[in-house]
Amino acid sequence: MGEKHIILPRLVPSKLSHRQQLCGHRSVSEISGVVDETLGKRPLDGQNDILRYRVFTSTWNVGGMTPSSDLDLEDWMDSTANSYDIYVLGFQEIVPLNARNVLGPRNSCISTKWNSLIGEALNKRRRRGSVLHQEITNSSATERSAQEEHFRCIMNKQMVGIFMSVWVRSNLRPYIHHLNVSCVGSGIMGYLGNKGSVSIRFVLHETSFCFVCCHLASGGKQGDVLLRNFDAADILVRTRFPGGATQELPKKILDHDQVVLLGDLNYRISLEEAETRLLVEDKNWSILLENDQLLIEFSTGRHFDGWQEGLITFSPTYKYHPNSDQYYWCFDGALGKKKRAPAWCDRILWRGKGLKQIQYDTCNYRLSDHRPVRAVFHAECVIRGDADCACGCIALSSSSE
Template structure:
């Protein structure tokens, strides 16, 4: 087999149960100026987490709105206007000659790729990229809601036929340990021959001492209980999260900062992110091996994404109100990954004010294994072997 690179963009946003206006602009979140091949978009609190929504029938009315906004955004003609800083790969002969877009257009053969080159992480001034000849069109291939958690996967239309073995697995870890107000929705799929998993989760909230242990326990429970069913026809497909080649875990993970509220706010005002990160619960738990052992997260170079006043750039608590819960700013919204052949191009937040959280997104280049049927044909011809035509799953369509 050979390998190609695929650009994967992941977005996560806790929307606080607020239904969006139809014309909401989310381009800055999904960074559509440089189109990805695959988009995985995860929401938390897509509906309010009240008793009716947790225990009653699923409320999917907001889903239709979000889906319409995402579809419109991904399929819109590109216009450069973003002012957000981001990290992206510089122009490279490898990137230009063996991207998924090139492969799908039949311009190049699948080529192996060395993803160890650190040049991929060179910063660019902002999200201004070379315009493509034609903006790609995207189709939604799977979506799943569990109470407030909603995940959807979108791919280039011409890539759709190379996606197989789609499965979803929801796991509730909320009330009574099983309700869906907290938990995860995971998607398993094969892209060409690479087996990928995407886990969108909303973990236990709370700022009290020891609350991070409950979040750690949520992670272990999600890993333990997530199962992708298999049959005789796909017995070789992964049934658990760690069994995949590449895994991305994202969402409102709810980890907070172990620091006095006044100190947190002072460091936020000074933009002292490195100092603040020393107190971040997830970074500490990762380093100590208590959770997400072997997983990676990119460098956080943006302000805490929680908790804002709605439709404001002010954090809650800057002007304390009587009886108001004290909530320090924190990086609740995160994106992590596990597996080989993954390079992060950027990791950032967008300044959309709809919710008390800011959305976060990240783009990756992922090395994808491609079955080279031409080599197999040649080898089989040399051996004069008879082969059933159905073996060649990836022959070009007319």
């Protein structure tokens, strides 16, 4: 499937403009009054200014487990660092995938609870700052700015067990437009929502983003990989967004400037289960990754042409015994059908000019039989030469050199 490009208006060049006051957080360039030299010399276009933001993305299959009200998500989202501008969080199986949940009315109570926990983790620092501000009467303008700043949920969407939530810094919200969502069910009968995708897109300044949260076909039998490939291709074909009445907007996933696809993609390891388990015990990731179904698809070029994935240096993310660091097959009492060989089911892929992955890892939350996987990106956004700079960041222009 060929990649289309958006025709953007010619932007007016402007010189590098240092803002008088910077907001109390770090932007993607880690700005603290000085432009990071390694990041500030990569303009998208000879005529365009760019801003760089840090985008945190993560996928987590929570296995139908309801979170406790005191579940602390700060470690997962690395929110104490206060260094990210956008958070995109994708879940699978926030409810059990039984007939009642698949065929019945949507149960939004659990997604609301997850969103509440996310908001608490992201804005806990702000609440602490507000208390501190009450104690300090002569705080500086920068401190007050940090205290007043908070994260807002600009969109969240649930389809059966798939749930995606997007949060941005409050002072970035005015620069986001054409926010839309599209859902594709690819489960039972090829259309029900026990499998499929939730996609959220928006345009930030002049750059379009699309985030796709997927749950593809499961199974470790021979031929199941073809079902996953079909699901992925079907999602790319069937996902549609409105094109816009006054300007040309991307209608399909691959039409967007920058795309991140995350989720329980369910690709397994093409080895006998006994051999896979021995290699996992030895932490022999290299041989396991040579037989990873998704990486094989990458290498053959049959699917995922143009997509990229960061280097995997972490343990397989599935299948753990809940509330344990041991894989399920290690337990003698585990049911036979659940003693599945470990695999890197949970992945984050990306594509697009101006998008650069700088982190790819997992974290040790034991709630479900999957571990969450995280990726951090530097995202370059085109801005109009005469536009005000969002969040007090520094605009970088090739004409300034």
